Amino acid sequence: MLPILSGAPWLIAHRSMLGINQPYKVTLNGQDYVLWQNSNGEISALNNICPHLQASLADGWICQERNTITCPFHAIEFDGQGRLYQNGNFSTQAITEPLELTVIDDYIWTYNGLAAKIPISSLLTRITKGFEFIGVAGIKSIKGDFLSNLLINYDYNHQNGTHRESFKIKDVAVSDYEEQGYTTKLSQTITRDENTLQEIINNPALLIIPKKFTNQFEYAFPCLTSFIAQIPIGQIIQIHALYPETEAQTKTFVMLFGRFKNTIIGSFLKKSVLKAADEIIRQDTNAIEKSYKRSIPKIRLPNEEIMFYAEKLYQEW
Ligand SMILES: [Fe+2]
Missing domain, CATH: 2.102.10.10 (Rieske [2Fe-2S] iron-sulphur domain)
Incomplete structure (x- = not known):
C-alpha cells in the first residue's frame, strides 16, 4: 500500500x-x-x-x-x-x-522510515507535566480507514449518540476554537443527565463526572487527540493515539493521566477511569465498524467545521 x-x-x-x-x-x-x-x-x-x-x-x-x-x-x-x-x-x-x-x-x-514532513509534537511532554501516569486503555485495532477514525475524534456531536448510553450526555457546547496549522484547540462544556444506581455500580468513574463539566481539547494532527477534564476532585487527561495499520485497519490506544486533590480517592478511581476509556473506545469502534462507506453529507450539524478542517489537513497533506 x-x-x-x-x-x-x-x-x-x-x-x-x-x-x-x-x-x-x-x-x-x-x-x-x-x-x-x-x-x-x-x-x-x-x-x-x-x-x-x-x-x-x-x-x-x-x-x-x-x-x-x-x-x-x-x-x-x-x-x-x-x-x-x-x-x-x-x-x-x-x-x-x-x-x-x-x-x-x-x-x-x-516516521516509518520515511522522510519527516512535520516535527514530532511537544504536546505529550507539555500537557502531562505534574500529572501521574494512570495507564493505557482502549488498545484496539479498528476495522475502518484512518480518516474515519480521525474524524470521530473531531466530531463534537457524536457524543450525543455514540456515548449516550454510558455518559447520558444532553448537550455539548464548543467554544474558544483556535486553529494553528496542525494544532487545534477548543473548550467543550458537557451537560449530562442523572445516572441510575446500576450505571454507577457498573462504572464508578461516573461518580466523579459532574452534571456539567469542561474539557480542554488540544489536537496534534494527525495522530494525537488530548483533553483535560476539569472535575471536582482534580483533573484527568486522556490522550488518544491513532495510526494507520493498513488502508482498512486503524490502531488506537488511550493514555490516561491524573492529578487528584485527594490521593486516596484518586487511587481508588484509577481502575474505573481505565475502564471508562475502554468503554469509550468500544463505543467509537462500534460506530465506525457499523457505518457504511462515507459520502457527501446532506445534513450539517453545529461545529462541524472543526471536523472538516481536519479532513482538509488530511486531503491536502
Ligand atoms: Fe467518541
Missing part, C-alpha cells in the same frame, strides 16, 4: 505497552515490525519478517544475554541493528532492516 500521510510522525506505543524482554508487534502502513524493550529500557525495532524463511519474529522470544530476538521457526537470532547472530558471532552487515524510532520520555515515535 502507499503510506497514509507519508512523513507524518506516528506515536506507535507508550513504553508501558511493551513490557520487558517481550516481542511487541506493530503494523504501520501495511508493514509489520517487532519491537522489544530490554531491562535497561533500551528499545529495538526490526522488520517483523524473518529474512530466512519469512516467519513472524514477534512470535519468537528475546535472548536477554545478547539483547536479540529469536525467530520462532529456526531459533536464529537478530540484534536491534538487524545483524544475524550465529556460531557465537554477529554478522558484520545487517541482513534485515531496523525501524528507526524516536523515543521521547515514555513515548515511542516513528
Whole structure:
C-alpha cells in the first residue's frame, strides 16, 4: 500500500505497552515490525519478517544475554541493528532492516522510515507535566480507514449518540476554537443527565463526572487527540493515539493521566477511569465498524467545521 500521510510522525506505543524482554508487534502502513524493550529500557525495532524463511519474529522470544530476538521457526537470532547472530558471532552487515524510532520520555515515535514532513509534537511532554501516569486503555485495532477514525475524534456531536448510553450526555457546547496549522484547540462544556444506581455500580468513574463539566481539547494532527477534564476532585487527561495499520485497519490506544486533590480517592478511581476509556473506545469502534462507506453529507450539524478542517489537513497533506 502507499503510506497514509507519508512523513507524518506516528506515536506507535507508550513504553508501558511493551513490557520487558517481550516481542511487541506493530503494523504501520501495511508493514509489520517487532519491537522489544530490554531491562535497561533500551528499545529495538526490526522488520517483523524473518529474512530466512519469512516467519513472524514477534512470535519468537528475546535472548536477554545478547539483547536479540529469536525467530520462532529456526531459533536464529537478530540484534536491534538487524545483524544475524550465529556460531557465537554477529554478522558484520545487517541482513534485515531496523525501524528507526524516536523515543521521547515514555513515548515511542516513528516516521516509518520515511522522510519527516512535520516535527514530532511537544504536546505529550507539555500537557502531562505534574500529572501521574494512570495507564493505557482502549488498545484496539479498528476495522475502518484512518480518516474515519480521525474524524470521530473531531466530531463534537457524536457524543450525543455514540456515548449516550454510558455518559447520558444532553448537550455539548464548543467554544474558544483556535486553529494553528496542525494544532487545534477548543473548550467543550458537557451537560449530562442523572445516572441510575446500576450505571454507577457498573462504572464508578461516573461518580466523579459532574452534571456539567469542561474539557480542554488540544489536537496534534494527525495522530494525537488530548483533553483535560476539569472535575471536582482534580483533573484527568486522556490522550488518544491513532495510526494507520493498513488502508482498512486503524490502531488506537488511550493514555490516561491524573492529578487528584485527594490521593486516596484518586487511587481508588484509577481502575474505573481505565475502564471508562475502554468503554469509550468500544463505543467509537462500534460506530465506525457499523457505518457504511462515507459520502457527501446532506445534513450539517453545529461545529462541524472543526471536523472538516481536519479532513482538509488530511486531503491536502
Ligand atoms: Fe467518541
